Amino acid sequence: MLTTTVCAALSAAGLAVAFLTAWRRRFAAATRLAAVALVPVGLAMSGLVGLGGKIGRAFGSWAADLVLKPTVWAGFAVLACAVVLWTIGRAAAGRAAAKPARRQSSAAEPAADTPALTSSGPPATQRKAKPEKTKQGKGKPADSGEDFSDIEAILKKHGI
8 A cells, every 4th residue: 555655656746847847848858757757656556566575475366456457457558658658758859859960060050151250140230350450560471371260160159
């Protein structure tokens, strides 16, 4: 009796956490949490938890209950639902992880022929490239080999 209560409390707490995770729009993680939360109540309903030290004697009664009690069948159905939810959650998480990778590779990188100092967007937000002022020291010519446009593009991409 106590085992069933503890299993039900664990499942209720797990389902509450899954609901809060879904509330934050993390549906794949919420689906996996719901699957894990269903396992204790499924084990308790099917009679696989709570046998204690009576395994040899209790197996015969559990086998009879398996055939005669619908609660045991419902417990196995809950465990099957947990497996199905876990599989769906894993598949959705893998699919969601692949989707942003495709977006980043196609849309986030600027084209190779666009200059690094200009930005795309409405004309009000575009920055104008200022001409670079070169300071020439006492007789030292400016280094034309130093081109920081690729470094500036990387820093701008990361918001620095």
